[in-house]
Amino acid sequence: MTPVSDVPVRYQLIRKDTLSGARLGRVTTPNGAFDTPAFMPVGTQGTIKGLLPDHVAATGSQCILANTYHLMLRPGEKTVAALGDLHRFMAWPGPILTDSGGFQVFSLADINKVTDEMVVFKSHIDGAMVELTPKRSIHVQNDLGADIIMAFDECPPGDAPWEVQRRAVDRTLRWAEKCKVAHQRPTEQGLFGIVQGGVNEDLRGECAQKLIEMDFPGYAVGGLAVGEGFDAMKKVLGFVTPMLPENKPRYLMGVGFPRDIVTAVLTGIDMFDCTIPTRNGRNAYAFTAAGAIRIRNSRFTKDTGPIEEGCDCYACRTFTRGAIRHYFFAGEMLGPMLVSLHNIRFYQRLMADLRQSLADGTFTRFVENDPRCRLGPAAPAEDV
Amino acid sequence: MTPVSDVPVRYQLIRKDTLSGARLGRVTTPNGAFDTPAFMPVGTQGTIKGLLPDHVAATGSQCILANTYHLMLRPGEKTVAALGDLHRFMAWPGPILTDSGGFQVFSLADINKVTDEMVVFKSHIDGAMVELTPKRSIHVQNDLGADIIMAFDECPPGDAPWEVQRRAVDRTLRWAEKCKVAHQRPTEQGLFGIVQGGVNEDLRGECAQKLIEMDFPGYAVGGLAVGEGFDAMKKVLGFVTPMLPENKPRYLMGVGFPRDIVTAVLTGIDMFDCTIPTRNGRNAYAFTAAGAIRIRNSRFTKDTGPIEEGCDCYACRTFTRGAIRHYFFAGEMLGPMLVSLHNIRFYQRLMADLRQSLADGTFTRFVENDPRCRLGPAAPAEDV
Ligand SMILES: [Zn+2]
Ligand SMILES: [Zn+2]
Numbered sequence: 001m002t003p004v005s006d007v008p009v010r011y012q013l014i015r016k017d018t019l020s021g022a023r024l025g026r027v028t029t030p031n032g033a034f035d036t037p038a039f040m041p042v043g044t045q046g047t048i049k050g051l052l053p054d055h056v057a058a059t060g061s062q063c064i065l066a067n068t069y070h071l072m073l074r075p076g077e078k079t080v081a082a083l084g085d086l087h088r089f090m091a092w093p094g095p096i097l098t099d100s101g102g103f104q105v106f107s108l109a110d111i112n113k114v115t116d117e118m119v120v121f122k123s124h125i126d127g128a129m130v131e132l133t134p135k136r137s138i139h140v141q142n143d144l145g146a147d148i149i150m151a152f153d154e155c156p157p158g159d160a161p162w163e164v165q166r167r168a169v170d171r172t173l174r175w176a177e178k179c180k181v182a183h184q185r186p187t188e189q190g191l192f193g194i195v196q197g198g199v200n201e202d203l204r205g206e207c208a209q210k211l212i213e214m215d216f217p218g219y220a221v222g223g224l225a226v227g228e229g230f231d232a233m234k235k236v237l238g239f240v241t242p243m244l245p246e247n248k249p250r251y252l253m254g255v256g257f258p259r260d261i262v263t264a265v266l267t268g269i270d271m272f273d274c275t276i277p278t279r280n281g282r283n284a285y286a287f288t289a290a291g292a293i294r295i296r297n298s299r300f301t302k303d304t305g306p307i308e309e310g311c312d313c314y315a316c317r318t319f320t321r322g323a324i325r326h327y328f329f330a331g332e333m334l335g336p337m338l339v340s341l342h343n344i345r346f347y348q349r350l351m352a353d354l355r356q357s358l359a360d361g362t363f364t365r366f367v368e369n370d371p372r373c374r375l376g377p378a379a380p381a382e383d384v
Numbered sequence: 385m386t387p388v389s390d391v392p393v394r395y396q397l398i399r400k401d402t403l404s405g406a407r408l409g410r411v412t413t414p415n416g417a418f419d420t421p422a423f424m425p426v427g428t429q430g431t432i433k434g435l436l437p438d439h440v441a442a443t444g445s446q447c448i449l450a451n452t453y454h455l456m457l458r459p460g461e462k463t464v465a466a467l468g469d470l471h472r473f474m475a476w477p478g479p480i481l482t483d484s485g486g487f488q489v490f491s492l493a494d495i496n497k498v499t500d501e502m503v504v505f506k507s508h509i510d511g512a513m514v515e516l517t518p519k520r521s522i523h524v525q526n527d528l529g530a531d532i533i534m535a536f537d538e539c540p541p542g543d544a545p546w547e548v549q550r551r552a553v554d555r556t557l558r559w560a561e562k563c564k565v566a567h568q569r570p571t572e573q574g575l576f577g578i579v580q581g582g583v584n585e586d587l588r589g590e591c592a593q594k595l596i597e598m599d600f601p602g603y604a605v606g607g608l609a610v611g612e613g614f615d616a617m618k619k620v621l622g623f624v625t626p627m628l629p630e631n632k633p634r635y636l637m638g639v640g641f642p643r644d645i646v647t648a649v650l651t652g653i654d655m656f657d658c659t660i661p662t663r664n665g666r667n668a669y670a671f672t673a674a675g676a677i678r679i680r681n682s683r684f685t686k687d688t689g690p691i692e693e694g695c696d697c698y699a700c701r702t703f704t705r706g707a708i709r710h711y712f713f714a715g716e717m718l719g720p721m722l723v724s725l726h727n728i729r730f731y732q733r734l735m736a737d738l739r740q741s742l743a744d745g746t747f748t749r750f751v752e753n754d755p756r757c758r759l760g761p762a763a764p765a766e767d768v
Contacts, residue, residue: 047711047718052439053702075685075710082686083706091702301459302466318437318475322467326459327431333717334431 009190021268024358029147034062036270060348069104077143085145134178158227281340313345393574405652408742413531418446420654444732453488461527469529542611549582665724697729
C-alpha cells in the first residue's frame with residue numbers, strides 16, 4: 001500500500017447522517033480542498049461553456065471537471081502541458097478532475113474496434129484513427145495534470161445483457177490494474193477506480209471488491225444514468241455505495257438532476273458532475289425550486305423579476321427575465337451565459353444546503369421537505 | 385433657450401491642448417459622468433457582445449451605446465420601457481447613448497421608400513414594413529430612456545455626389561427641428577444634433593451653423609467613416625469640429641481605429657463609438673501596441689504569454705494565448721469573450737493615456753511617440 005503521506009487525494013469524514021448513508025466531508029487535493037457532497041461543473045473542452053473562471057468560482061464551485069477524450073484530440077495533451085497544465089490552461093487554480101475518456105469513447109465516438117487491450121476510434125476533429133489504451137489514457141491525464149484522474153473503463157449501455165456487463169467488468173478490472181501501473185505521478189494526482197457492472201449486483205459487488213483490493217485513493221460508480229432508469233440506479237447505489245471504503249471519496253459519474261444527486265447522497269456518494277446545468281442553460285431552461293422554466297416563453301416578455309426570486313447569483317441580481325429572454329431571441333451570447341451561471345449556482349446552493357443540513361443533523365428532514373430535492377427530468381413546470 | 389439648470393447633459397472643459405484642438409473634459413448626465421475624450425463600446429442589441437456588465441465596467445468604460453434600429457424591431461421599445469428602461473435592461477446603471485436609427489436604416493435596412501417625411505423599410509426580423517420618422521425615432525428613444533439621444537438624420541454614402549449631400553443636409557436640418565419638437569423628456573435626456581454634408585465644406589458649414597442656432601446640448605459629426613477615406617475625414621473634421629460650441633460635447637459617430645480616434649481628438653472631438661474592438665475580438669483579432677495579432681495563428685499554439693504583455697485586462701491576467709487559440713478552434717464562447725474584453729480594455733487604456741497626456745500637457749508628444757496612435761486598418765502585424 002502507498003504510504004498515507006504520499007496519497008495526493010484524501011477524504012476527511014466530518015459527520016455521518018444517523019438515518020441514512022449520507023455523509024458530510026472534505027476532500028483534500030494538491031491544489032486545494034473541496035467540501036462534500038460536491039457538485040463539479042463540466043468544462044468539456046477546457047472551459048465551463050459561457051462562464052469566465054471568476055464567475056464559476058462565484059457560483060461556489062470548488063472543483064471542476066474536464067474531459068480527456070476532447071482535450072487529447074484538441075488541442076492535444078502535449079499542448080496543454082506546454083501551456084502549463086490544465087490549471088493554467090483553464091485559469092482554475094483549484095482542484096480539477098479529468099475523466100479517462102472511457103465513457104466518451106463508448107458513447108460519442110465512431111468506434112472502429114474494441115479489444116481486451118484497446119479501443120480504436122475515429123477522431124471527430126480530423127477523421128484520424130486513434131488508439132486509446134489504459135496506459136495512453138493515464139499518460140494523457142498525467143500530461144493534463146488534474147488533481148484527480150480516472151481509470152480507463154468500459155461503459156456499456158444501461159440495457160446491455162449480463163454477458164456484455166460481465167466482459168465489461170473483466171476489462172474494467174484488467175484496465176484498472178494497467179492504469180495503476182502506468183500512472184507516472186502517483187504522489188501528485190489521485191487515481192480513482194471505477195465500479196462497473198450495470199444493474200447486476202453480482203457484477204457490481206465483484207467489481208467493487210476487486211478494485212478495493214487494488215487500493216485506489218478514491219472510487220467512482222460508473223455506468224449509471226445510461227438508460228437504466230431512476231429506480232434501477234437507486235437500487236444499484238443502495239447496494240454498491242456502502243461497500244466502498246468509508247475513508248475515501250466516492251464519486252457518481254455523470255449524474256444528474258437534483259433528485260438523482262440527493263438520492264445518491266442518501267446512499268453515501270460524495271462527488272457529482274453533470275452537464276445538465278450548462279446544457280439546459282444554453283437552451284434557455286432555468287432551474288427554479290418550483291421546476292424548470294423556459295426563459296424563451298412569451299409570458300416572460302415583460303417580466304421584471306429575476307430568473308428565480310431569492311437567488312443570489314449574478315444573473316438574478318442583475319438582469320430581468322424579460323431582458324434575458326430578449327438575448328436568447330436576438331442570438332446574443334449573454335442569454336446562455338446568464339442562464340448557465342444561474343443553473344450552476346442553483347446546483348451549488350442546493351449542495352451547500354445539503355451540506356448544512358448534514359452539519360445540523362437535519363438532513364433527512366431537509367430532503368423530505370425541500371422541493372428542489374425532487375427535481376428530475378419531468379416536463380418543465382411552465383405553469384407554476 | 386432652455387435654462388441651463390434644465391439641461392440634462394453638460395460638458396465641463398478641464399484643459400485645452402495648446403498645440404491642437406484637443407481637449408480634456410467631463411460630460412455629466414442624469415446617470416453619472418464620463419471623462420472625455422471617451423470611447424463608448426457598442427451594445428447593438430442591448431448587450432456588449434460576449435461581456436457581462438461587470439467586465440465592461442472593469443475595462444474602464446463609463447458610457448455605453450445601444451442601437452435604436454435594432455431595439456425598436458426587437459424586443460420593441462415598449463418592452464424595454466416595461467422592463468424598466470435601457471439602464472435596467474442592460475444592467476448598466478451609468479450613462480447610455482442611443483443613436484437614432486438613421487445610420488442603420490440607410491446602411492443596413494431593405495429600404496422601400498425615402499421621402500422628406502420618413503423612411504419606410506422592411507424589418508429584418510419579420511419582414512413587416514416599418515415607417516421611421518424623426519418623431520418616431522425620438523419617441524422610441526424616449527421609451528428606451530438613454531441619457532443621450534440622437535436626432536434622426538439622413539446619412540448618404542461617402543461617395544455620394546454634392547446634390548445628394550445637399551438634399552441630405554436639408555432633410556437632416558428639417559428632421560432635427562422635428563426631433564426637437566417631438567422630444568418628450570428634454571430635462572432627462574440630452575438630444576444631440578448631427579452635422580451631415582459629406583466631404584463638402586459648404587454643406588458641412590451650413591449644417592453645423594443651423595444646428596448650432598437650434599441650441600442642442602451636444603453635437604455629433606455623422607456621415608464620416610462611410611467610405612470617404614482617412615484624409616478626407618481628417619480634412620472635414622479639421623473644418624467642422626472647431627465650428628462646434630466649445631461648451632458642449634462633440635461626438636464623432638461610428639469611428640474607428642485608434643489612428644482615427646487620435647486624429648479626431650486632435651481636432652477637438654470628445655466622444656467615440658465603434659464596433660471594431662468587439663467585432664475583431666469575435667474574429668480572434670486582438671489589438672496590441674505593435675499591431676493586430678490573429679490569435680488563431682498556429683504560432684500561438686504553445687504560447688504561454690498573455691494576449692498583450694503588460695495589459696491589465698482580465699483576459700491577459702488570466703489566460704495564455706495558446707489556451708485562447710484553442711477556445712476559438714473548439715468553437716467555445718470563451719475565445720470571443722476574452723479577446724473582446726481585451727480589445728475594449730486596449731481602447732480604454734489608450735483613451736485613459738490620451739486623457740492623462742492632456743492633463744499633463746504632453747498630448748502632442750504622446751501622439752507622436754506612442755505606436756498605438758498610428759494603428760489603422762492596415763494588414764495585421766502578424767510578423768511583429
Ligand atoms: Zn440565479
Ligand atoms: Zn488584455
